[in-house]
Amino acid sequence: MNARSFNQWMSDIQERTEAALDKTLPAAALAPARLHEAMRYAVLDGGKRVRPLLVHAAGQISGAAPERLDRVACALEMIHAYSLVHDDMPCMDDDVLRRGKPTVHVEFDEATALLVGDALQSLAFQHLADAPVCDDPRQQIRMIRQLAQASGSRGMAGGQAIDLASVGVQLTLAELEFMHIHKTGALIRASIALGVQCGRPLAEEQLSSLDHVGKVIGLLFQVIDDILDAEADTATLGKTAGKDAANDKPTYVSLLGGTRARELAAEMCQDALERLAAFGDDALRLRELTRFIVNRQF
């Protein structure tokens, strides 16, 4: 097994993801220059790169080549970055701060922010189709399909729509969960599913168990996000804190209270770790990453 510490592994993946994104995004000098500059601004030099970390951690389970994982990680991160750019726009969350920097529509303008999101989504699919990410091209087509589904109206974009419709509405825990399974969960689940598929084929029951883990980690991520949004301050978070309450948005904290939300996170974490134990050392990084997601402070 790799003896590097988890922190070292994590910063290695973050570094190689940054390099891969830098190479994938069109140069800022290339026409239309302002659009490319804004696309780079939206994606580079920011974020925890949680989805790329999940892709690489999941890829270890099937022994996938890091170069393939980089490609999948970039595609997922570009979809994630596009969603943040659009979410921050005045007609959505109307936020001015993201990853410690002015949001794209503030730094550039609204029309550019709209096009940045649109073009990043196209680039994600272009990149995923640009070179092999697995041995079987039919499986690669299925992976493209899976990313598209996770991004669309039955995935991330659909979750946003449910989120919009929930402002000022009293949701049940089941409804809140339904929203987050789509809004944040779909892409996190896809990160694990796609990362695993870059390596050797796994058994159907292994894939299904990892898919459950992906679903749990996706929700877990959101529970923690809600706790941090309620407790942390803007400087630590690098984005506007307390905005869920300010926007009258239902969260795990507003529904369950902070203590029960923390307990729920611990239970989910336990569920994921127990399933991952079956994969032994191959799932070491994914277990560490799961714990990291629960314990993060930002």
Add this chain to the structure above:
Amino acid sequence: MNARSFNQWMSDIQERTEAALDKTLPAAALAPARLHEAMRYAVLDGGKRVRPLLVHAAGQISGAAPERLDRVACALEMIHAYSLVHDDMPCMDDDVLRRGKPTVHVEFDEATALLVGDALQSLAFQHLADAPVCDDPRQQIRMIRQLAQASGSRGMAGGQAIDLASVGVQLTLAELEFMHIHKTGALIRASIALGVQCGRPLAEEQLSSLDHVGKVIGLLFQVIDDILDAEADTATLGKTAGKDAANDKPTYVSLLGGTRARELAAEMCQDALERLAAFGDDALRLRELTRFIVNRQF
């Protein structure tokens, strides 16, 4: 050869495209219902379906199966529809009328319009990856890549960015052409290129000749669009007429005058028809469609 008239062929393709889109789009009852309703509103029951017509006409050249062409046609039409929804938004062209109906952000709201565009783009790629559109899966991956490239910052979205930057700016004919090759041209060119690839393999020089035809038809389409925008009235056009001049946007008409713009269209049409003559009867529909695009009044 097929003895049906061109008009009959055209309305057949429009009908089967409508049916295919109806089947591809999520049902309006499916959650999130408002988003799905708005997606259907944006795509169904409207438009000339120029890109689907081009896909089917190009597919005849390589003898492609109509069901495969339907799939490619739907993907292209969803990309096109998403771009219209986003273009009409207040931060872009701020238009209230499209295809004779209120635009999506007027009929629904801005946030929904944003998500409709985002989700339609995802659905286009999902649909194109959902079943075989050619015999070789590696070629299908290349086709997905091609659609993504035509949609992104070096294609349609990039053309929009150049368009935004050109308001109130005096462009040369070469700069105007560069803008349109991206903004409208990329997707029209892709319609022909992707339609052809659904059938039997063609020789490299045939593909390259058809790609030139696609480029010419793309520009031709825009020249005619500019002429119609300058000359027609809103009721005939089904969208706001005269808005290029009102927005101080450079057009072929503002640069060349109406007469020279008409001559340019005739020359381009001749160029395309001469190249298509080499394909004999197989290119009948594409020749007819080219003439139709030049002579259209709406």
